[in-house]
Amino acid sequence: MTENLEGKVALVTGASSGIGAATAVALAGAGAAVVVGARRVDRLREVAERITGAGGRVLAVELDVTDEASGEASVARAVAEFGGVDVLVNNAGVMLLGPVEGADTTDWTRMVSTNLLGAMFLTRAALPHLVARKGAVVQVSSTAGRLARAGGAVYAATKFGLNAFSEALRLEVSGRGVRVVVVEPGVVETELREHITDAGAKEAIERAANAIRQLTAEDVARAVLYAVAQPEHVAVNEILVRPVDQAW
Ligand SMILES: NC(=O)c1ccc[n+]([C@@H]2O[C@H](COP(=O)([O-])OP(=O)(O)OC[C@H]3O[C@@H](n4cnc5c(N)ncnc54)[C@H](OP(=O)(O)O)[C@@H]3O)[C@@H](O)[C@H]2O)c1
Secondary structure, eight states: OOOOOOOOEEESSSSSSSSHHHHHHHHHHOOOEEEEEOOOHHHHHHHHHHHTTOEEEEEEOOTTTTTTHHHHHHHHHHHHSOOOEEEEOOOOOOOOOOSSSHHHHHHHHHIIIIIIIIIIHHHHHHHHHHHHHEEEEEEEEOGGGGGOTTTTTHHHHHHHHHEEEEEEHHHHHGGGGEEEEEEEEOOSSSSSSOOOOOOOHHHHHHHHHHOOBBOOOHHHHHHHHHHHHSSOOOOOEEEEOOOOOOOO
16 A cells, blocks of 8 residues: 555654654655644754655644643644644653652653643644544554553553543544544654663663564554555554564
């Protein structure tokens, strides 16, 4: 199948690195006009330059998904610049692993407000446009949205929560032609682990990840592209994609 997103508009959150950047490049490569949002505008500019260099259409917007007004403004910029939103990719996230006992609760607040509330705010803001154009919302969840592990209680809670939110949303909007897609990657080689503040948790996940062949951000981007490039009547609701070496 050759994916064709000509005439479509996609908004990708957390597009300054990793899976979000690769997804923005992939969607633009298939012909979509892409709005890339994140807090690090210098990194966003590099992603935008890659897209325009390959002949794509892109708009970079400074976005903090934890701020509801910032999410609404990004959707408004997408509509003003490109005329609507067909695909929302809620990808922005942080994974601040560590045990519950003695945890730094600012890590918890960051994870819940970014991974869960941020995706919820963006979904609400974009939904009228997705309904109008029979679009799709892609939630970048995780294997941690299916399996909770020691040291990942709050990260898993955000991803289980995102999956629950998405299933209820699917029931609310599928009758109006909106596709809800949950993508659940296993271990992907990105910057995600670099931000972990608990030294023990960071060392443990790095050791486990480096012992296997990890997914690349582009591997996950292909899964997103596959889901959103289907004909209007096809809803790919869930994609679980692990490195073949990942047993957990
Ligand atoms: N890597 C993995 O193994 C893995 C596995 C399963 C699922 N995932 C999920 O994949 C998603 C992307 O992660 P990644 O692996 O690509 O890591 P990454 O390279 O660290 O990317 C995370 C992105 O989220 C953005 N972000 C963080 N806080 C934000 C905020 N408040 N507002 C807007 N953007 C924000 C970051 O941009 P700024 O810092 O510039 O804002 C960055 O672009 C996450 O939801 C993660 O949970 C990753």
